[in-house]
Amino acid sequence: MKSRRLFFQKLAAGVAIPSLVAFNTSTVNAQRNPIDQTLKGEEFWEGVRKQFPLTDSRIYMNNGTFGPSPRVVLEALQSSFLQTNTSGEYGSTSAEREKLAAFVNIKTAEISLTHNTTEGINIMCWGLPLKAGDEVIITLHEHVGNALPWLNRAKLHGIVLKPFEPMATQSENLDLIKSLVTTKTRVIAIPHVTCTTGLVFPIKEISEFARSRRIFTAIDGAHGAGTFALDLHDLGCDLYASSYHKWVLGPNGTGFLYVREEILDKVQAYQVGAYSDLGWDLYQNPPQFKGYVPTAHRFDYGSQSLPMMRGVVAATDFHLEIGRDKIDTRLRELNQYLFDGLADMSSIVDILSSPEPESRISMITFKPKNMGYQEAETWISKEGFRIRQVPESRLDAIRISTHIYNTKSEIDDFLKAVEKVLG
């Protein structure tokens, strides 16, 4: 209540509130034109940009935190909420579950619908069969969402965490992880892409190695769905937690957990309810629980929001309409463009992201040379950009994340702003 009052006091006093930008509802409802596949290059992507109601009053470069949805998602949400609330029927999400599993190339039986990446991480962290002394390899670059669940289990169950400082390249990181494995290692629980510098780990090679040593791979995939043309069976990990509200561009508060079919019964479900079970009977003596459904649906339970899932499916359809490989390639192209632009300013910034293109996809982190990162971020933001500070992992840096609604000319504007503030 106090913070709400403070918010309105600030508003009345004309104090700038970073997350507040002009919002015009008519932009949401504007007529959607289909994506014109005949356009090429920057023109094509400018057409994609028009699909988003995202404000033009500043340039959004913080998709690593939250991915604003295109109109088609907002329309799906609006019409599905209207439908469920006019009919009074809340419906079933079975059809959506099927489509969302197909989107990352897994079986419908292998997907659990969650509300965010952290929920999926908690399910896998607590569900894996671990005892005191078992070792779990993580990085020193974890998001709080992949640090706290494992720290909590270490605190309560005595598992031993082995954090490491990531190297710059895929082969170095693979070798490093191999060197950290001992006879006690039970899980490799690293991110697909770190939130700190956007470093991409070679999960396929790591999973192959881990499988040969009977080590579980439990991947924090917060930045993996919607960036890569993700194929989880091909990636080969055991577990993968992600969300739909970052790179998939779906509604906030939606996510999924992949549980490889072969390890389903090794991951204990601790929280269960409607749809987790094969039946139950309190009238028998003793009361009966007939067991879990033979799918990852056992990990999510109770009412799901059909409108939210319709929104997610609209977002995945949007990716498919553009083309998943095309998105993957575009993200890498923008990332390299930004990397090269920053590399030309080596007298004023240090790039902390990997110089190896395969170790990056959609985020670049840099550190100003002559100014504190918070002050620099504040001044650059005032030039009309939404970017993010990175206090994590003692980096004290600035992260830029770009998605398909960004253009090269926006990156040019950003580079000019960096030059103006730091030059």
Ligand SMILES: Cc1ncc(COP(=O)(O)O)c(C=O)c1O
């Ligand atoms: C690497 C990483 N893991 C986990 C999370 C947590 O995601 P969520 O908020 O969906 O739980 C984030 C969010 O930024 C992240 O960057």
